[in-house]
Amino acid sequence: MLSEKLLNEKVLRDPIHNFVHIQDRVILDLINTTEFQRLRRVQQLGITGSVFHGAEHSRFGHSVGAYEIARRITEHFEQYYASKEANDGLWQADERLLTLSAALLHDIGHGAFSHTFEHLFNTDHEAMTRAIITGDTEINQILSQVSPDFPNKVASVIAKTYPNPQVVQLISSQLDVDRMDYLLRDAYFTGTKYGEFDIDRILRTMKPTVTGIAFDIAGMHAVEDYVVSRYQMYLQVYFHPVSRGMEVLLEHLLHRARELYLNAHDSERDFVGPLLQPLFSGESLSVADYLKLDDHVFMTYINMWRNHPDAILSDLSRRFLDRKPLKSIVIDDNTAPLLEDLEKLVAYAGYNPAYYTARNDAYDLPYDDYKPNVAKPRTQIDFLLGDGTHRELSELSPLVAAIKGQVSFDKRFFFPKDMLNIEPDELFADTFKTFRSYIHNNALTTPNPES
Template sequence: MAYKDEQLSEEKVFKDPVHRYVHVRDRVIWDLIGTPEFQRLRRITQLGTTSITFHGAEHSRFNHSLGVYEIVRRIIWNFKDQAYWNPEQRLLCLCAALLHDLGHGPFSHSFEKVFKLDHEHFTQQIILGDTEIHKILEKVRTGFSQDVADVIGKTYADKLVVSLISSQIDADRMDYLQRDAYYTGVSYGHFDMERILRVMRPMEDQVVIKSTGMHAVEDYIMSRYQMYWQVYFHPVSRSAEVILTKTFQRAKYLYEQNYPFKLEPLHFISFFNGKVNLKDYLKLDEAIVYYYFQLWQEEEDAILRDLCERFLNRRLFKYIEFNPNQMMDVWMELHALFRAVEIDPDYYLVVDSSSDLPYDFYRPGEEEERLPIHLLMPNQELKELSRQSDIVEAISGKKRTDHKLYFPLDVLEQKKDVPEVKRILAILAG
């Protein structure tokens, strides 16, 4: 029997709080889960700094990846007798679903922003590089790893396969909305996934939804909208993310200035130099970051020491609403006042912006264009979702952006008798 067709002698199951069970029968999938590269995802949290606000949100990229695999496995099972579905793509879809987040680094997006990295690039590097993952995929057939990388990179020729992993209604989003809602303890992310899976249909280039399932999709889109603004963009979590980002920036700056760290930050050197290789990338996880943050609390540099202590002990920055387009004069004055009282505004006066587009329709030629969700009508005609749904039409193409100004109120209050600080506090109080 070929490796790609090999089944385990007994089905393996993972108990899962969202899907009840994750089922594995393919030897390939089981072997991939057991690799060091995939096991590393146990040490990368799914929501980064969100656990600062929602204390239950300590779940990992590992269990999210298993969840996405399970949803795709169920979709494929439903597709097995459908036109347009090619059963030869089954294993490719399962592998891409399982491995789609393989390249996430510690604290994901904060880390990427500072060091100008792209997790999808590293996902592809892990799949194509000298790794256990690559060896397993190439045992399926020569070039199979490239196909998996292409699906994740959204360049694979069969767009139906790509849409299962990356679209406006894909397995990735369906898992993380429900999983993140479960672990944060909120109700916003819940929607009727069972109904959506039942009304999904494969077409030539994408998955479509039977028109009878429109209301379940409306619920899914509104759940996504609520999760972004109530959980993912929560201002307290963003405060922790600001401090985390500034900590990385300060450590990088000190390294570039030949600052004598008490313990050389070996795990970060290639990141500081902008010459990250795959071996160094895979060595870095959140346990390592916490280790260095603990050490850096004892450093001579006051800013690095303070930022690490703030992050580890949840001594966060306060915030006010701030519109950079209308308040630049205020920003310039605050910047000057912070410098006057020897509080470095580069680290302690930070504007953070969050924006989201809950649903977009097809606008060809635009940057980051998104294929719309199509409804399959009883006459087999396809209709774009927002043309049929008043709810979705109301939010289609509307990008909401939120700006906050973060600052250390505790430090300012210690100097509240200083005239410049009195002016700062008056400005911040509005």
């Protein structure tokens, strides 16, 4: 797939990749679309900035970063692994623009506050990404200038149905341009070191094969470091209990606002406003209505709801804006039997358990090999040995073998911190005493606790 080249290469300064090199007219035009510029107003880590104050980076920066990694890979493949004849398993130059476009647009469908938005409003950012690419949008118009079927090809890469596994695995696999960029970017902006790995070494040892992407054995330790870095980032950053306490607040306050909206008379629905009304009505969102929503829109409404006459919506909005997260304890064999009594205790303290408690799961599988019989099999990380044979990563790395298939799982019960100040009557005295002991001891096992 050929593309008109820019007369002069454009560059974007980037803290992770130093420069993002834009060489194709199509890529520059895609970046300048209304739909892509919206990503500047969607934070990459949602509300994690309430814990790691530097985490204010956007989906825009991540998307151009993923593009830059894809550009470096395709340039490397064209230089060293260019296809010489049909079906030789090497890189085909006409896949370059498709790969770059898919890398750039892979997150175009993310909603405000990212995954919290999806959970509450039952949306799918990948499905919305495909709808934006193939729908009545500026992005579709630009992609269609390459060829009439080009938007559908880009969408098929996102859907993992494109017939060339090399392109699909570069965009979506256990070691893809998306994950490599967000680990480095998130580590940089959160001020942590867990997500750092040797990306230069990984890219130099990456090779196209008949079945997709593999790595030279010389890069094994760099890839091993990447897997462990991802594992650590989930435990220390993405699963952070305070961030999840803020997410629960956000989810509950939006749920309360929607509940009030649906039960109100038409004359009482103006507290939501025209931008949120299509979302709160429960009808299927059009692409146009979806694209009007971003973090800034929601924050404006939440700021207004601080003074809403409904006490629950007003209080939850205040807690969210003023960073008063719900506190939590780990749910385990010791605490699970207490939960029903704890919910009663929350009610006794004057809080509605439906809005002030939650049982929240954080789940990730850091690495696994290919299992064809599971619902969503993973593309394993393969290495090429000197004799031309392939070996899967965990067969070579004892460290990765130790975490292969091991689920990182953290389940917590969230509650308002204020209730710790109550003086319970005899009915709750023993439960409250046990409860407080688990809160005290929990600090010993909470990763990177920040209040």
